[in-house]
Amino acid sequence: MTDTPAEDLKPSFRSDVTVELVKHSAGDSDVLWAARVSTAGEQSLDELSKDPERSKGLINFLMRDRHGSPFEHNSMTFFISAPIFVFREFMRHRVGWSYNEESGRYRELQPVFYVPGADRKLVQEGRPGKYVFVEGTEEQHKLVERTMEDSYIQAYEKYQEMLAAGVAREVARAVLPVGLFSSMYATCNARSLMHFLGLRTQHELATVPSFPQREIEMVGEKMEEHWARLMPLTHAAFNKNGRVAP
Numbered sequence: 370m371t372d373t374p375a376e377d378l379k380p381s382f383r384s385d386v387t388v389e390l391v392k393h394s395a396g397d398s399d400v401l402w403a404a405r406v407s408t409a410g411e412q413s414l415d416e417l418s419k420d421p422e423r424s425k426g427l428i429n430f431l432m433r434d435r436h437g438s439p440f441e442h443n444s445m446t447f448f449i450s451a452p453i454f455v456f457r458e459f460m461r462h463r464v465g466w467s468y469n470e471e472s473g474r475y476r477e478l479q480p481v482f483y484v485p486g487a488d489r490k491l492v493q494e495g496r497p498g499k500y501v502f503v504e505g506t507e508e509q510h511k512l513v514e515r516t517m518e519d520s521y522i523q524a525y526e527k528y529q530e531m532l533a534a535g536v537a538r539e540v541a542r543a544v545l546p547v548g549l550f551s552s553m554y555a556t557c558n559a560r561s562l563m564h565f566l567g568l569r570t571q572h573e574l575a576t577v578p579s580f581p582q583r584e585i586e587m588v589g590e591k592m593e594e595h596w597a598r599l600m601p602l603t604h605a606a607f608n609k610n611g612r613v614a615p
C-alpha cells in the first residue's frame with residue numbers, strides 16, 4: 370500500500386463507521402449440516418431445502434438449549450474502519466475472532482478523525498452502573514465539534530512535524546488520539562458474532578440487557594445486517610431466544 374502524498378493529508382472528520390462483508394462462507398444450512406451429523410452421519414450440505422419447517426425448528430432448538438458448536442461451522446470476514454477507541458473495545462473479544470489491523474509502524478497514518486454526529490447523545494445522567502444518555506444542547510454539540518477538530522488538527526500537525534524531522538512513525542504516532550480512524554479485517558463465525566452482538570448492541574428483545582458505547586454498537590448493527598441476510602433462520606432464532614449466544 371502506498372502512502373498518500375503530503376499535500377493530500379488534510380484532516381477529515383467522520384461521524385459514521387464502515388463495515389463491509391468482504392468474504393463469507395455462511396448459511397443456515399451449515400448449522401443444520403453440522404447438527405445432523407449427530408443422528409444422520411455424513412450428508413449433503415443442501416439440507417435446508419429438504420424440509421424448511423423442520424430445519425427452522427432444529428435451529429431454534431439448538432439456540433434455545435444452547436447447543437452452540439453447530440453455529441461455528443461458518444465464516445465471515447468484515448473490513449471495518451472505525452476510531453481506535455472502538456477497536457480497543459472490539460479486540461477484547463478473544464474467542465472465535467481473528468484480527469489484522471493497519472500498522473502505525475509500517476505506514477503513515479491518515480488524518481481521518483471521529484466527531485460525533487448530531488444524533489449522538491452527549492450527556493450521561495445517573496451514577497456508574499445506572500445511567501442514561503440524553504441529548505446534548507446545541508452549544509454542547511458545537512463545543513464538541515470545535516474542540517475535537519482543533520485538537521485533532523494540532524495533534525496531526527505535530528505528528529507530521531516529527532515525521533518531517535526524520536522521527537520514526539512508531540515514535541511519532543504517540544501524539545495521535547484515540548479518535549483517529551483505523552482499519553482492520555475481523556473474521557468470526559455466527560456463534561462468536563452472536564456473543565459480540567449480545568454484549569455490544571442494545572435491543573428490545575434482549576433478555577440480558579447490555580449498555581455498550583454507541584460507536585461500537587454502530588459497528589455491531591452493521592455487522593448484524595450482513596449476518597441476518599446470510600443466515601436468516603439463525604438470526605431469527607437468536608432474536609426469539611433473547612439474543613443470548615448459544
Ligand SMILES: Cc1cc2nc3c(=O)[nH]c(=O)nc-3n(C[C@H](O)[C@H](O)[C@H](O)COP(=O)(O)OP(=O)(O)OC[C@H]3O[C@@H](n4cnc5c(N)ncnc54)[C@H](O)[C@@H]3O)c2cc1C
Pocket residue numbers: 461462463464465564568569579580581582
Ligand atoms: C458494556 C460493557 C462494558 C465494559 N466495560 C469494561 C471495562 O470497564 N473494563 C474492561 O476491562 N472491560 C470492559 N468490558 C469488556 C468485557 O469485560 C469483556 O472483556 C468483553 O465484553 C469481551 O467479552 P468476553 O470476555 O465474554 O468475550 P471473549 O473474549 O470473546 O470470550 C468469550 C467467552 O469465552 C469464555 N472465556 C474467554 N476467555 C476466558 C478465560 N480467560 N477464562 C474463562 N473463560 C473465558 C467466556 O465464557 C467468555 O464469555 C466491557 C464490556 C461491555 C460489553
